[in-house]
Amino acid sequence: MSALLEVEDLRVTFPTPTGPFEAVRGVSFSLGRERLGIVGESGSGKSLTGRAVIGLLPPNARLSARRLAFDGVDLLGADARMLRRLRGRRMSLVLQDPKYSLNPVLRIGEQIAEAVRLHRGGSAREARRRALGMLEAVRIRDPERAMRLYPHEVSGGMGQRIMIAMMLAPEPDLLIADEPTSALDVTVQMQVLAILDNLVAKRGMGLIFISHDLDLVASFCDRVLVMYGGRVMEECRARELASARHPYTRGLLDSLPRIDRPRELLPTLSRDPAWLDPA
Amino acid sequence: MIRVEDLEVTFGAGRDAVRAVRGVSFAVAPGESFGLVGESGSGKSTVLRVLAGLNTRYRGVAEIGGIAAGRGDRRLPRLVQMVFQDPYGSLHPRHTVDRALSEPLEIHGIGDANARVARALEEVGLGPAFRFRYPNQLSGGQRQRVAIARALMLEPKVLLLDEPTSALDVSVQAEILNLLKRLRASHRLTILLVSHNLAVIAHMCDRLAVMNRGAIVEEMDSEALRRAAPREPYTRQLLLASRGYDRAVAAGLVTYD
């Protein structure tokens, strides 16, 4: 089976008054129908990597790559219409804060139905039925009621589930989730992750899960990329993250307080400039 | 040092009234470090704001060193200070580090400001180079260090910490937690730490209370948490959920009222 997504030597550069700044420096990975985690601290380039794949970089960013292909289609060479059809219908992005992604003056039902019709076509009744189905799929207790609410009337956890429902309405093959659960309580976070987990298992969707939370990624994903300073430090199976070898990954894991391992002081991370040297 | 008894806080009035804190009681001895843990809406931050004097509409007892909080007692600023969650919102954007640190001294007519500010910066691991910077010239971790230095300028006995590291990267979190532990020892501080992160609470505190929906579910010492021996099902669920994703745990989640 060929990979769903192939990324080779991806670079994202921003112009600054002191010369171009490379925020993502040569990232390569491939994704099948699996859960790939990208972890790193702020400034590691993990979010930009996700946004580069779906084509939602800030306007002043410059993107280059040796290869960037989705299901065999070269995203770098594709024309604008092709790209628009791919994004939305076959790729979706879920962000940390649903408030920025939901239209505040439209009822939730209308928004999801519109997303469905935009990508699938069909009648308004059909779209509405599908929208209801989506809300049920993300375990919203009273979907009929939720359809009638405005975005400001729902809680953070519910908003995030609605956001996921909307992004999943077109039944994408690839979902990029950027810190989708960081603003949520741990129990709600678990529920949201369970929904994503089911979708990957049932529909064979590919998932890129971007997070700063090592433990969460280790327990949820199949494979993990650890990023630092715009580079991939290490790639490993998620279950083996605890025994990672790279000093950066080790340092991050060590600096976490652990309930079952009391320590007087936490070891702090000392960064080695050599990590950023081109391999 | 801290005494809270039958604390009640209600937001709004009439039908829309929300009982944010419902009959909370606990006590923290001098020099002790106490944690309040809970999910959003559990009322943990509201309790902290009452003790900080930032929420004056409460019923019941909320005392620090025998002085009622939020009743305008002029001795409180030199007794209790607070470090806020968001390092980007807790420093005045147009005040230099120097000004932020010398203002409390100015208010209370404490002399020797120059040396005190220099010493405070030294203590939180920021050199003199940072003294005349504006907040936008500092990283999140550096801002939080400045906020900690500011809280200690008046040499308080009690330090209230509201999720002091939840907005920071994990490697920076480790540095800040270490700094707080060191300062706690050298200043003999009594600490009340509010967090949603059980591991941070277990690392920093001697004892803790778990809150849900405005009330304390259970109180225990960190040793019991480490042995994974909480009595209440709510706490057990919280502990399980904080260990990372598990399909079986996710399926078995229950909502506790």
Added chain:
Amino acid sequence: MRGWRARLLSDTPASRRDAALGRLYRGWLAFRQNRLALLGLAIVLLLVAVAAFAPWIATHDPYEQNLPQRLLPPGSAGHWLGTDEFGRDIFSRIVYGARITLLIVVLVAAIAAPIGLVVGTAAGYLGGWVDSALMRITDVFLAFPSLILALAFVAALGPGIENAIIAIALTSWPPYARLARAETLTIRGSDYIAAARMQGAGTLRILLRHVMPLCVASVIVRVTLDMAGIILTAAGLGFLGLGAQPPAAEWGAMISAGRRYVLDQWWVATFPGIAIILVSLAFNLLGDGVRDVMDPRKR
């Protein structure tokens, strides 16, 4: 040359003054990017220079009448911009008019901005009945178009340049109060204000040292953008004979006087009009540039 630049742009300023100057310098560097704003600044500086050195720039006494030479067209010997109905040199009168215009602008800004700032921040920070009382007063002032209200004030106080200034100042503070109040409401709930309160800072200290410095930026921007309106209102009052009184060389009054000859001797009314447009435009361009640099939302 290099020394002071490095010092201003240093990430580690050595004193509070260096830090503040460095901040100003960075602001100037950002401002410099905006060509149109620089043009506006240049015109405003030119206005200031003209006002300051009027006696040396003017070619004639602006009040000296010379009836045999009345209504000379532009380009006449010794009168670049011609003469008015009393034979006074229009160029010299515009040069002296710059003084009056500048005086009005500066005094109105100096009176209205602080009133608005104090009322707005106090209402926003204190809330409760203080807020209601202050804001209802503000609403009363806002309910009238400013020129009409200024007219009423001048009618009550009597015509004249001082009364015109007072009238304009009294009618132009409410928008600043609204602006400062809105800004204060967002500042009031912030953690740095909570921290200041916990340190025992009194209400006055918080207002003066924490809230106001943050509101000043947007008020300054708004005042700069309003300058054009102030100049036009002053000119309007002058035009209606309620502002500067003859023979004072005020641009609005000059247009009013030239109105009678506008079909045959167009220059009498046109040149002061161009001066008003130019200066109003310059203040608007300057205000745009200042907003780009100072607007807190852009930081």
